[in-house]
Amino acid sequence: MTKNFLLLAGTAVLVAGCAAPLPVGERPKIAASDLDQLVAVSKRDFKARGIAGMDRLELDAAMRACNLHNDNPPREVSQPLEEQILKSIPxxxxxxxxxxxxxxxLAQSGQGxxxxxxxxxxxxxxxxxxHQLSPQEESFGTLGTSLRNFGKIRGTSEAIQRYTYGKIYNSKAYNLCSQMPRMGHSxxxxxQQIKDLTAYLLDPNSPVNK
Ligand code: HEC
Incomplete structure (x- = not known):
């Protein structure tokens, strides 16, 4: 009896673990003290290994704000942080x-x-x-938007070049809780690599725009 109950309880936990995540607005918020505790526990239990150092567990102001606001902070929180990040892009x-x-x-390589x-x-x-980028590539993820014809649609003006370079350098400058890795910042x-990617997205001869 007890054994069956335990088995059932185990299944319930497993099912709950597989349930779809709640939509952003419906997730319970985490308290600042609980977030601090979570970080402390991670720092206690994770160990640096090879090139993966403990610095990867540090939460900066942007990550902290996103964690505390379920990835949807009010404008008065996100705007000053985005402005600050934009100013920090060289x-x-x-x-x-x-x-x-x-x-x-570079776009095709997941190395490193x-x-x-x-x-x-x-x-x-x-x-x-x-991202989807060129028509030749059959396999791509869809967490990000499709970037097919990015340059054809947006053009290659100085402003668009700047936005594209900046987005790749630090996506959080334009969307604080972006899930896109901050390629230059990190x-x-x-x-040079970010310039090459900017060209891949914008150059009229790039397969992205064919
Ligand atoms: C882990 C997933 C992920 C990876 C890897 C990623 N991105 Fe993104 N990217 C996103 C998401 C999600 C968005 C949309 C949300 C946002 O604006 O940040 C986005 C948005 C963008 C945008 C803005 C699109 C627009 O319509 O304005 C550009 C440009 C972009 N990504 C380029 C790149 C390039 C180039 C790379 C490779 C160096 C890359 N991304 C790698 C997730 C990713």
Whole structure:
């Protein structure tokens, strides 16, 4: 009897674990003290390994605000943080369009950032893990919006180049709780690589715009 009950209870937990997540507005909010405790427990239980250091557990102001507001902070919280992040992006002088062919290879590569990777290996951008980009690519993730014809639709003006470069450098400057990795801010990609990706998205000859 007791054994059966335990088995049933176990199943219930499993089923609850598999349930679809609640929509953003309906999730219970986490209290600041509980968030601090969660971070403390993570820091206690996780160990640095290879290139994956404990710094990955640090919550910066943006992540903290998003955690406390279920990824949907009020405008008075998100706006000043987004402005601050935008100001911190080191936009290079001159053209932001690099080589789209190199950008394509970066967009397709998911290499890097795992604990077993050697330090200083060239990281990829993993863009296809979340975005549709060129028609040739049959397999892509859909967490991010489709970027098919991104340059054809948006054009290549200075403002669009700047937005594209900035979005790749630090997506949170434009959408505080964006799920997109902050490629430049996290030093995953360097200035030239971000320019190459900007060209891949905007260049009229890039397959993205064909
Ligand atoms: C983990 C998933 C993920 C990865 C990996 C990712 N993105 Fe995103 N990206 C998103 C999401 C989600 C959005 C939409 C929400 C937002 O605006 O932040 C987005 C938005 C964008 C936008 C803005 C689109 C618009 O219509 O204004 C651009 C540009 C972009 N991503 C480029 C890239 C590039 C280039 C890469 C590879 C270096 C990349 N993304 C990698 C998730 C991702």
């Amino acid at each position: 936009f290079p002088q001159g053209s932001l369009l690099g080589d789209w062919k190199r950008g394509q290879r 950032m795992t604990w077993s990777d050697k330090p200083n290996i060239a990281n990829g951008g993993s863009c296809y893990n979340c 030093k995953t990609l360097n200035e």
